[in-house]
Structure formats: structure tokens, C-alpha cells
Amino acid sequence: MQLSEEQLHQIEQNRRAALERLASRNVPVPVGESWRRQIGTEFTKPYFTKLMSFVTMERKCFTVYPSPEQVFYCTTLCAIEDVKVVILGQDPYHHPGQAHGLAFSVLRPKPPPPSLENIFTELTEDIVGFQHPGHGDLTEWAKQGVLLLNSVLTVRAHQPTSHEGQGWELFTDAVVLWLSRNLNGLVFLLWGSYAQRKGRVIDRKRHHVLETSHPSPYSAHLGFFGCRHFSKTNMLLKASGKNLIDWTAL
Numbered sequence: 366m367q368l369s370e371e372q373l374h375q376i377e378q379n380r381r382a383a384l385e386r387l388a389s390r391n392v393p394v395p396v397g398e399s400w401r402r403q404i405g406t407e408f409t410k411p412y413f414t415k416l417m418s419f420v421t422m423e424r425k426c427f428t429v430y431p432s433p434e435q436v437f438y439c440t441t442l443c444a445i446e447d448v449k450v451v452i453l454g455q456d457p458y459h460h461p462g463q464a465h466g467l468a469f470s471v472l473r474p475k476p477p478p479p480s481l482e483n484i485f486t487e488l489t490e491d492i493v494g495f496q497h498p499g500h501g502d503l504t505e506w507a508k509q510g511v512l513l514l515n516s517v518l519t520v521r522a523h524q525p526t527s528h529e530g531q532g533w534e535l536f537t538d539a540v541v542l543w544l545s546r547n548l549n550g551l552v553f554l555l556w557g558s559y560a561q562r563k564g565r566v567i568d569r570k571r572h573h574v575l576e577t578s579h580p581s582p583y584s585a586h587l588g589f590f591g592c593r594h595f596s597k598t599n600m601l602l603k604a605s606g607k608n609l610i611d612w613t614a615l
Contacts, residue, residue, distance in 0.1 A: 457515055457517070550573070
């Protein structure tokens with residue numbers, strides 16, 4: 366029996382509604398609308414359902430950072446289509462009051478951790494007019510299109526990398542791949558070997574990739590200091606006809 370066009374349309378609508386219900390159950394916290402529209406299918410996949418079950422159990426038994434409503438904070442500050450710069454991190458800070466859904470960023474009034482202090486040191490040398498903001502909240506960068514994306518989006522308190530290998534890497538790989546395939550002229554800042562491995566999926570014919578050592582105190586002297594990635598990013602954005610990032614706006 367051949368279905369009519371109207372029946373096929375209804376079946377497709379029902380399928381989409383079912384997927385949206387599944388995604389909403391898996392991700393009850395705020396997710397930016399454009400992000401949900403473009404990568405929402407990830408929320409319906411078996412690995413993600415398993416991942417959310419793991420995080421739920423972890424929260425019942427342990428303290429987990431960041432808070433549930435801040436896990437996808439980066440998606441609420443800028444539409445996915447408006448991303449211009451991507452800075453890849455590893456996993457959230459694991460001490461109280463720090464992590465809030467943006468890689469390298471910390472909530473006020475917590476002082477900037479050592480890696481972020483080194484980022485500010487490089488900015489002071491690289492960007493005319495940059496002054497240490499006196500805090501470590503990078504939200505204003507994110508609003509301008511700087512995606513501060515950790516590979517893993519949750520962590521058990523005081524146990525770094527404790528949520529690695531549970532599925533977050535699959536999700537954030539899918540985000541990087543979507544950005545690589547669907548946008549043009551992005552600038553990816555890959556600091557350290559971990560970020561550089563994650564960046565292997567980036568189409569380097571469509572995008573710009575800047576690599577150096579991690580800003581950690583253990584490795585910043587191996588290339589991060591003096592890399593001038595922030596001014597170089599703006600030069601590349603200008604060449605692509607995009608608005609520049611005001612790195613001083615913190």
C-alpha cells in the first residue's frame with residue numbers, strides 16, 4: 366500500500382517530535398536554540414543517553430562540576446552559526462566555584478588559575494590596551510563568537526579527568542566536525558597535544574589552525590609565550606571579512 370504525501374509528511378513530523386522528546390529528556394538543561402537545531406540529533410544517540418545516565422549517577426553520589434544548568438553554557442552565549450574562533454580545552458576545573466561551562470574560564474570572584482594567568486600575560490604582550498581584568502570570567506569573549514570548548518564537559522570534584530572516556534569526547538568531536546563542515550574561515554587555537562589531537566578532524570583548507578604549547582606553567586615557555594595567537598586571530602578574521610574579537614572586553 367502506497368502512502369500519500371500527507372501521510373508521509375505526518376510520519377516525518379511524528380518522528381521529529383519523538384526525537385525532540387528524547388533529546389529534551391536527555392538534556393533538560395538550557396541549550397542554545399541554534400545548537401539544539403543543528404546538533405540536536407547527537408542528544409538522541411545511544412552513547413549520549415548512556416552518558417547522561419552516567420552523569421546523573423555521578424551527581425547522586427558525588428559533587429560534579431559545573432552545575433547542571435551551566436554544562437552547556439557556551440551554547441547560550443552565541444549562535445552556532447556565529448562562531449568565529451574556537452579554543453579547545455580538556456576538562457572543567459575541579460575545585461569549587463570555578464567551572465561554569467567555558468574552557469579556561471572561572472566564575473567570579475575566583476582568581477584566574479595559572480593557565481589563565483599565562484593567557485593574560487600573553488595578551489598583555491600581544492594586544493595593545495589589554496589589561497589584566499582582575500577576574501577570570503571569559504563570558505564576554507564567548508558572546509563575541511569565541512567558542513571556549515572543553516573536550517569533556519563535566520568532572521567529579523577534586524578528581525581531574527574523572528569523566529573522560531564516558532562519551533563526552535564523542536559529543537564534542539561532533540561539534541568540532543559540524544563547525545568544520547558547515548562554516549568557513551574559523552580560527553582554531555589548539556594549545557597543547559591534547560587539543561591538537563582533537564583538531565585532526567578540522568578541514569584546514571576551509572579554516573585557519575594555530576598551534577602551540579599549552580599555557581600551563583609546565584609548558585607555556587615551550588611556545589605559548591610569544592605565540593601572538595590573539596593578534597594573529599584578528600588578522601585572519603579581517604582577511605576573511607569577519608568582525609574582529611575585542612580581547613580587551615572582559
